[in-house]
Amino acid sequence: MRTIVVGLGNPILSDDRAGLAAAQILEKLLQDQPDIDIVLDTCGGLRLMELLLGYDRALILDAIVTGNPPGTVHLLPADAIASQRSASAHDVNLTTALIMGRQAGGNLPDDDHIHYIGIEAEDIQTFSEECTPAVSNAILEAVSLALHELGLDPVLIESAEFDPSNYPIRGF
């Protein structure tokens, strides 16, 4: 099953980088998994849909704001969030984009095979290269949940050599 793991976020906007950090850890852990591609991006809507073309399964990691305590990790089905991620009124949401993509003949994962892992953010409006403490501490939990969703052993995390509380995201 060809799988794409997408880490979304802005690496210079505090907790908005949480999804990117989790995906980069997964990239390191899953480098020997030929059927799993890890992508880091900042997009939503049409572009996010376009990233999923050609895959059978998608897992999307992102910061989220639902009003729960910062650091809460959510597992959500495809239709639970119409993630848009562009803050202008400029794009369509992912649900609409997926329908459009399928109408255009695109090979996209079924909704049953698209899941989100959302890390509840505290601050996504201040420019900073660090997450707030509660969110930093939740990144490994999100990674563990992702591994579980991918049918892999979360014990992989224990062998990783990094400090997730301030994981350097490459480039900006």
Add this chain to the structure above:
Amino acid sequence: MQRISIDPITRLEGHGKIDIFLDEQGNVADAYLQIPELRGFERFCVGRPAEDMPNLTNRICGVCPEAHHMASTKALDALFHVDPPPTAKKLRELFYSIFYATDHTTHFYALAGPDFVMGPDAPKAERNILGVIKKVGMDIAGKVLKMRHDGHHLIKMMGGRPVHPNWGLPGGVSRGITEEQREEIERLGLDAVEFAKFSLQLFTDIVLGNPDYVSMVTSDEFTHNTYNMGTVDENNCVNFYDGHIRVVGPDGQEHARYLPGEYQDYVEERVEPWSYLKFPYLKKVGWKGFTDGVDSGVYKATPLSRLNAADGMATPLAQAEYERMYDTLGGKPVQHTLATHWARLVELQYAAEHWVELARDPDITGDNFRVLPTETPTEGVGCVEAPRGTLTHHYTTDERGILTKVNLIVGTTNNNAAINMSVKKAAKGLIKSGKVISDGLLNQVEMAFRAYDPCMACATHTLPGQLPMEVRLRNPEGEVLTTYKQNLT
């Protein structure tokens, strides 16, 4: 005074909040759009090497990072006192034309199209791109996605990364293109020219063929007689990448024509206590409040403004469409906000044609694409036309090139005053003596500012994905009488 608030769920979601104040008779007294602003960007930048800025600033915005990358790169040219060679300038402009064609396509089909193709009064469930596809035909989905795919593919090929390029350097770019790449760019550019023609024909058939739409576009509710700003080349034709910034008045006469580095002589930034976003206005005219006319310094910087500020388009098909638009709408300047969508398609045509022109330029595959800076950095301003308006980056450094000051005027900020005026007019047309048309109000107020394609904040979260708004009708004591909701659970 009564108050109606059109609110997002929370400020964190990156959307604007609209407050509409009613007088004792229940008519609109005032309306304001408040836009949440990301915090601390200047503080974040100061102390870093200026060369970081093209890669840093393209992370400000999730919608038009390519525009920030280009304005920032040009600011570095000025800061390091270096003039890129012709091949570098042409490569940048080629890249930028591809970005423009891609961006304008998304806006028209995903955002503006539904209002016109489906009509502003169509049921909400149909007023989206899927409704457009259903009405126009399944082929349109494939055409739009191909256009986007081609654009993103070429942006990645030239810029080094999809969406967030890491290509621009002071004095040029980091790599050129091969003949094989040039051929592909030209081939896909020819497809883009055809796609632009198709889009303009679609607009002609559906919008111009419907007297109700034409009447809506030209209605007073969606008209503001302000100044217009845009970048022009040496022939006063629209240019997205470089040139003089030209401002024309409500009477169509030239008010100013200046180089980016002179912007502070012409544009002043005003702060209002109720808004995080500044309100730029024309310094030599002055701030007279949220009003239009020749005595008010309020200006617009949109696709339509660029056409108004220019004398024409530099490519033949776009020039023909430019003339057709002004002939249809009664000459220059056109001040109807909703005509911005038409202007955007004229620009799409120009971007595609210019893309092909540059791909055919003999210099474009040259290997002299960077001049190394040797001067001590001081201060630099870089401007481009972002799809949403004139974008200005202004940096000051110490002698080591470490940033000491950063100022940006982004596309949407230019239009802040005009957007507020548009929201107020739309609300006035829809709220009479306290009678509110709920869905019509929400959509037509949205239409009023959607034409500007505003970026309200960058790369923040917009759950649940549609513009969530809440309208609260308040009595003079501030008590909520009625609540209307859109996209709220």
